[in-house]
Amino acid sequence: MKRHSAALAGVIGALLLAIAPASAQEWPARPVKIIAPFAPGGSADTLGRIIAEQLSEAFKQQFFVENKPGAGGVVGSQQAAHGEPDGYTFVISGIASHVIAPIINANTGYDPVKDFTHVAYLGGPPIVMVVNPKLGVKTLADLIAYQKKQGVALTYASPGAGTNGHLVAEYFAKKTGMAVEHVPYRGAAPGITDVVAGHLVFGSMTWTTASGHIQAGTVLPLAVSSNERLPDFPNVPTLKELGYPELVCTTWFSLSGPPGIPAPIVEKLNREVVKAMQSAPVQKRLALDQILTEPMDPAQFTTFVADEVARWRPISQNAGFATH
Numbered sequence: 001m002k003r004h005s006a007a008l009a010g011v012i013g014a015l016l017l018a019i020a021p022a023s024a025q026e027w028p029a030r031p032v033k034i035i036a037p038f039a040p041g042g043s044a045d046t047l048g049r050i051i052a053e054q055l056s057e058a059f060k061q062q063f064f065v066e067n068k069p070g071a072g073g074v075v076g077s078q079q080a081a082h083g084e085p086d087g088y089t090f091v092i093s094g095i096a097s098h099v100i101a102p103i104i105n106a107n108t109g110y111d112p113v114k115d116f117t118h119v120a121y122l123g124g125p126p127i128v129m130v131v132n133p134k135l136g137v138k139t140l141a142d143l144i145a146y147q148k149k150q151g152v153a154l155t156y157a158s159p160g161a162g163t164n165g166h167l168v169a170e171y172f173a174k175k176t177g178m179a180v181e182h183v184p185y186r187g188a189a190p191g192i193t194d195v196v197a198g199h200l201v202f203g204s205m206t207w208t209t210a211s212g213h214i215q216a217g218t219v220l221p222l223a224v225s226s227n228e229r230l231p232d233f234p235n236v237p238t239l240k241e242l243g244y245p246e247l248v249c250t251t252w253f254s255l256s257g258p259p260g261i262p263a264p265i266v267e268k269l270n271r272e273v274v275k276a277m278q279s280a281p282v283q284k285r286l287a288l289d290q291i292l293t294e295p296m297d298p299a300q301f302t303t304f305v306a307d308e309v310a311r312w313r314p315i316s317q318n319a320g321f322a323t324h
Contacts, residue, residue, distance in 0.1 A: 016096075018098040033222040034255070035091040037076025039069045039187025042159060043208040043289070044092045047122050047253045050285060069186040070077035073097030074108050081110040085117065085260035088194030088268075093256035094124065095249075099308045101162040103316045112309060118302040119181050123286065123293030124252035125207040127168045128227040128236070130219040131199050136236035140222050140242060143202065144178050153179040154201040157191030158211070160184045161163035164251040168225060169249060170203035172239070172316060195219060207252045208289035225249050230290055246315060248293060256302065266298050 032055070034093055036048040052063040068076035073096045080091035083167075091097075100281075104251040110116070131137045137146050147154045148177045157163035161184040173180040185191035188205035195203040196218045203210070203219070213219040227248050229238055239247040255273060257266075276294045286293060296304060299310060 003230055016138055024087075024262050024268065027120065027265050027268070028061040028063075030062060030088065032087070033089050034063055034065050035076040035089070036065050036067045037069060037073040037081050037091060037186075038067070038159060039189055040067055041189030041209065042187045043125055043206045043251060043291070044073070044094065044253055045187075046208055046289065047124075047291070048084075048092045049125065051059070051122060051255065051273060051276060054279070054282065056274060058272045058276065061300070069160075072101050072102050072146060072160035072166070073160070073261075074105070077101075078109050078237075078257060080114045080287065082258065083258040085258045085262075087257070087261055087265040090255055090257040091116075092253050093118070093305075094253035095251055095308060095312070096163040098256070099312050100167055100316065103309065103313050104162050105153055113306050114258055116256040117259055117266055117273045117298075118305055119266055119298060120178065120257045120277075121296040121304065122253045122255060122273070122277060123291050124250040125289050126224045126230075126250050127165055127204060127247075127292045128203050128207045128210050128214070128215065128224045129169065129172075129193060129202060130141065130192070130210050131202045131222060132195055132282045133203065133220045134198065136221065137222070139237075140172075142302065143168040143222060144176050146201075146296045147178045147180075151286060154182045155183050155199075156204040157183050157188070157195055157200050157205065159187055159188035159191060159205055160186060164249065165204040167312070168239075169248070171271055171318065173316070175244065177316075191310060192219065206289075211246060211289050226290070232290075254305075256300060270298050 027197050034048050036045045038044040048065040052065050055063040069220035077091055077097040102108050102112045137143050156169055181198055188209035192203050192209055192213055194200050214221050223248050224236050224241050225239050277293045
């Protein structure tokens with residue numbers, strides 16, 4: 001009886017091994033969903049649609065974006081974390097949802113490393129702090145002086161609680177003693193609209209979201225979180241040169257899925273994502289929004305996520321809103 005059971009187990013195991021590679025070879029056999037966990041118009045949505053278009057062409061199968069905004073990217077990320085690991089559901093992951101949110105909120109419902117299959121790094125733009133030009137503020141020093149003169153907390157927009165824009169603004173405010181009142185949005189696009197309308201004093205969000213308004217002159221950039229000044233905007237100082245080197249960062253985004261996606265599918269998808277992101281048409285498109293990318297294989301990218309969690313935890317604690 002034991003021999004029979006062992007033989008049966010061996011047959012089942014062999015069948016499973018035979019089926020897995022075949023499934024990977026046939027993948028994708030139907031449309032693939034990419035969840036963008038922020039509102040349309042922001043960096044996550046932009047990158048999601050760029051990569052969906054490229055992958056649809058590469059695999060001759062539809063990759064489509066579904067926006068699931070809420071809680072700084074947590075709502076859409078939760079959906080992906082609990083999805084089937086069959087290679088048909090992915091999420092535009094990133095620093096907001098997979099680094100900052102789990103640090104400042106113990107109830108996200110997922111571990112940023114263990115509860116996902118991290119497929120590929122996409123890239124991201126720096127954070128920019130902007131004001132309405134009518135305010136008369138031209139520098140960060142002016143903004144601090146303006147707050148002291150007003151004697152009330154300055155309202156500011158971010159793409160949501162726990163996003164990189166939120167963290168940068170709160171850290172800066174704490175370091176300078178500037179009183180602020182955070183107004184989180186479900187994505188940066190509606191937030192910057194309210195800055196342009198004069199409903200809020202300033203905004204802290206990705207360059208991608210702000211770039212059109214910056215070029216149109218409807219908002220004024222005060223500082224950017226890139227390591228060096230942006231070549232196309234040499235008059236905008238960096239937070240680093242203003243004395244905040246710890247805030248050198250990009251709001252990076254990536255492609256992840258539920259835990260347990262078969263390695264052949266992950267590797268196949270990673271190769272095509274890297275190829276797409278390095279292609280001339282995509283690089284030209286990314287340059288418009290100052291989005292920088294870097295090729296990483298799945299193992300390198302997973303290590304990168306873990307390293308980012310370790311990097312931002314003390315910064316979050318210093319800013320005063322890390323919960324654990």
